[in-house]
Amino acid sequence: MTAITEALRYTDPQDQADRLIWEVDRIVYDHQESGAPTTRLAGTLMGAIKVSLMSDDPGGTLIEKTGEVIRQHHERVQARKDQLAAAYETALPQLEDEYRRRAVLDALELRTAAARVFVATGINEAGADLDATMAAFRRDGIDHEGQRVRLVEQETVNVRGKEHVRVTTALHVAQEQELIRLARTAAADRSSALPREKINMAGLSEEQRSMVTQLGTGGRLAVVIGVPGSGKSTSLAPLVTAWKEDGRALYGVSLAWRQATDLKDAGLVERASIAAFLKRAETGRYQLGPNSVVVVDEVGLVGSRQMLELLRVRERTGAQLVMIGDPRQNQPIEGTSGLELLRQALGDVTVLLKSIRQDSERDREIAALFRRGAAKEALEMKREDGSALLVAGGREATIQRVARLWVER
Numbered sequence: 001m002t003a004i005t006e007a008l009r010y011t012d013p014q015d016q017a018d019r020l021i022w023e024v025d026r027i028v029y030d031h032q033e034s035g036a037p038t039t040r041l042a043g044t045l046m047g048a049i050k051v052s053l054m055s056d057d058p059g060g061t062l063i064e065k066t067g068e069v070i071r072q073h074h075e076r077v078q079a080r081k082d083q084l085a086a087a088y089e090t091a092l093p094q095l096e097d098e099y100r101r102r103a104v105l106d107a108l109e110l111r112t113a114a115a116r117v118f119v120a121t122g123i124n125e126a127g128a129d130l131d132a133t134m135a136a137f138r139r140d141g142i143d144h145e146g147q148r149v150r151l152v153e154q155e156t157v158n159v160r161g162k163e164h165v166r167v168t169t170a171l172h173v174a175q176e177q178e179l180i181r182l183a184r185t186a187a188a189d190r191s192s193a194l195p196r197e198k199i200n201m202a203g204l205s206e207e208q209r210s211m212v213t214q215l216g217t218g219g220r221l222a223v224v225i226g227v228p229g230s231g232k233s234t235s236l237a238p239l240v241t242a243w244k245e246d247g248r249a250l251y252g253v254s255l256a257w258r259q260a261t262d263l264k265d266a267g268l269v270e271r272a273s274i275a276a277f278l279k280r281a282e283t284g285r286y287q288l289g290p291n292s293v294v295v296v297d298e299v300g301l302v303g304s305r306q307m308l309e310l311l312r313v314r315e316r317t318g319a320q321l322v323m324i325g326d327p328r329q330n331q332p333i334e335g336t337s338g339l340e341l342l343r344q345a346l347g348d349v350t351v352l353l354k355s356i357r358q359d360s361e362r363d364r365e366i367a368a369l370f371r372r373g374a375a376k377e378a379l380e381m382k383r384e385d386g387s388a389l390l391v392a393g394g395r396e397a398t399i400q401r402v403a404r405l406w407v408e409r
Contacts, residue, residue, distance in 0.1 A: 064132050089135055098142045104166050107164070144172075191220065223342050225324075249287075251294045253294055255274055301325070
């Protein structure tokens with residue numbers, strides 16, 4: 001309004017018009033520099049000038065019309081800000097859920113989450129508004145485990161010739177760093193190691209002996225990785241016996257109760273899922289201490305968040321953590337792989353490569369092919385052996401063929 005008043009000091013109408021047009025150009029330029037939408041503002045201001053110059057009272061009409069244009073523009077700008085703020089807040093629960101399940105997202109996935117919210121909230125200017133919302137994610141952060149945290153761009157990876165930016169949260173980064181620190185500290189503490197002569201390894205293969213030695217005589221965190229069927233769980237039996245004879249309190253833990261029951265064969269009486277174990281440790285039902293041994297089976301299924309919680313319990317109580325699993329058997333349900341982070345923390349760990357579950361060398365070769373992802377070659381070998389059939393016709397035809405096989409056998 002001050003600029004318009006200055007223009008009205010000119011007495012000649014043409015000079016007023018020239019000055020006003022110059023002022024409009026300046027306003028438009030200022031708005032462009034600020035990133036605000038200007039096309040509609042420029043058009044309405046120019047329209048106000050034309051109407052004013054044709055009226056009986058150009059000055060009064062111009063002030064009235066220009067003031068109305070600017071007010072309407074400010075209302076539109078504020079409405080857009082409110083709409084973008086609503087979209088940002090609506091997107092937060094979706095992103096929190098995504099980061100609960102995965103530690104790292106592609107930047108494109110963040111943009112897609114914002115686009116889904118735009119559809120729900122009725123925002124139409126997808127390009128500019130998406131950019132504004134992405135900027136808000138980076139500037140203001142997102143919700144993660146009940147707190148507002150910033151996003152962290154970790155790296156750019158090339159996938160099929162396209163650059164993809166990997167984005168995580170500051171909380172994930174801090175938790176992974178804490179996990180690695182706790183793991184290294186526990187592994188270096190060898191105060192719980194058993195003397196080798198107290199462990200009866202009769203009947204075990206060389207690989208299984210290496211596993212038992214690693215778990216029984218290592219630090220307060222010991223990890224063994226083995227292929228399915230390598231005898232990881234059953235090889236625990238002599239260790240369980242040695243721990244019991246040494247007066248240790250033993251606990252068997254796995255992601256789900258069904259997997260925890262598999263530890264029964266090794267002689268572990270007290271068994272629980274990870275969720276139940278953590279709850280019992282928190283409430284005091286489990287009185288853990290330096291004399292406690294917690295055996296975690298199928299650790300390849302455990303995500304980084306629960307792995308960190310287990311390590312925090314270990315640090316608080318001084319217990320010993322023994323972990324066995326196979327990283328390729330399945331993937332964690334939540335977050336990144338806790339086992340992979342343990343491998344980063346500890347470096348080399350004992351690996352059991354030979355499966356004893358398969359009776360013949362050919363069966364073990366087929367199992368190895370499946371593990372490497374060579375399913376086609378593995379299935380071809382099984383079809384040659386008559387242990388796999390390819391049935392045409394879909395689900396119903398397959399069920400009928402299985403029923404005929406059952407009758408025939």
